[in-house]
Amino acid sequence: MITDDGLLTAGIDAGASRIKVALLRGRTLLGNVVLEEGTESITEISKRALADTCRIAGISLDDIRKIALTGMAYKYVHLEGEHINESACLARGIDFFMPEARTVIDVGAQKSLAIKCNAGVPLKIRYSEKCASGSGRFLDVVAATMALDKAELSRLGLSTEDFVEVQSTCTIFAESEIITLIHSDEKPAEIARGAYRALAQRLYGLLLQVGLEAVVCVVGGVSADACLLDEMAKLAGCEIKTAVQSDIVMACGAALAVQQGAI
């Protein structure tokens, strides 16, 4: 069981585009760091993120009792650690940040994970990992096609309630569809809104598979996107929340999960 004896653990969440590290003593978050992946190896970036986190927390790397690894790229993190599966991390992490959440979806750069949970335990789990259409990657491609950054895309989408339907599910086909829509003189704001709506529909579909129960929470890289949350709220017919430190929910969940085994 989780104790408050001050056990020091780190969670490393190695995703498709970023490495997230959280350091916890018992249930106290001491520090966290998020680094973008680049040309360095995943292991090197993870080491750097871990060292940075230790510095922020003012502790020594040697004080860490146990490291937990999660995320789709966890097997490329060549550090001594215990692998904790993503649904367990998500359930524990959300319990730490927002214990009232019952339905949670983590929207990653390459895949999404929806769970129904209670008291840190996942009760139902669904992944959308086979294709990029239900992931943050879809929005990356839309933004790049419209020559905008993600924040601009979000603001543009929020500037209207009207939308143009983006019919292609496949991210690659959506790219050409959006080019066609731009050339057909459709309003950029409505194209953006349409793209958000399409992604929201797929994420909502994943939520329905685990069963929608309030409180509903979105975490992960895209959870800060107000336009996506707005579209999801419309579909779900209820408020969609996001955790304050939405990026590190999984990493915290991993650090908490490994405390059990570390005793």
Place this chain on the structure above:
Amino acid sequence: MLLAGIDIGSSSTKAVIMDDRGIVASSLIPTGASSTAAASTVMELALAKIGAAIGDITCIVSTGYGRVNVPFAQKNVTEISCHARGVNWYFPGVRTVLDMGGQDCKAIKCDEGGRVMKFALNDKCAAGTGRYLERLSKYTGVPLGEIGPRSLQPVNGPVAVDSFCAVFAENDVMLRIREGYQINDILAGAVDAIVERIVTIIQRIGAEAELSISGGIAKNTGVVSRVEKRLGMKALIADEPQIIGAIGAALFARDLAVKSGK
């Protein structure tokens, strides 16, 4: 009597002119931004080859994804029907047709008269379509025409590449390049992945001899030889596999002309 078929695909537009004996002219151009303009241009190109004018053509049928955008066609017919009909004219013994274009992939089962018995189609996802190969070419810097041969000459064996999603496959390819794998090995893995998807589509209709492959993909020896190996049958390929749909359309034009007593 001259008859014409026009096939407007997502990446190329094809025209075929036939007389009672067979093909007299054909042409192929990129579709570009306007399918209507492409249809006119491709038709003019084919007509110029035999010194004919559009008024000399008794009947014209359009097909393909832009088939409704051909104002001078008397009728439009789905590409599924046209491919079955066109292959049947070329190879009467064919019962399974695999056609892969720029943006879709279809498997068709047809009877001895070239009629469609069953078909399966992927037009929702770029994995398993020509688009995947185009992007593979872009990310590896290997020209489209060299992908097939090079994929058949791996150095250390194929490197695993995601077979479900073209976006993930691209990530895999870029990662493998960064990791220093041989380009031929990466191409072998990527073509394995695309064939995996194609075979799934064919299995939905059940492959029955003989097999024919048409569309741009038929020119990719890497794809063709892998499909042959997986299905255990040789593929019959026309001299110009990209005009099969247009041939089918021209044959439907002949039916129409005969029916209307011309």
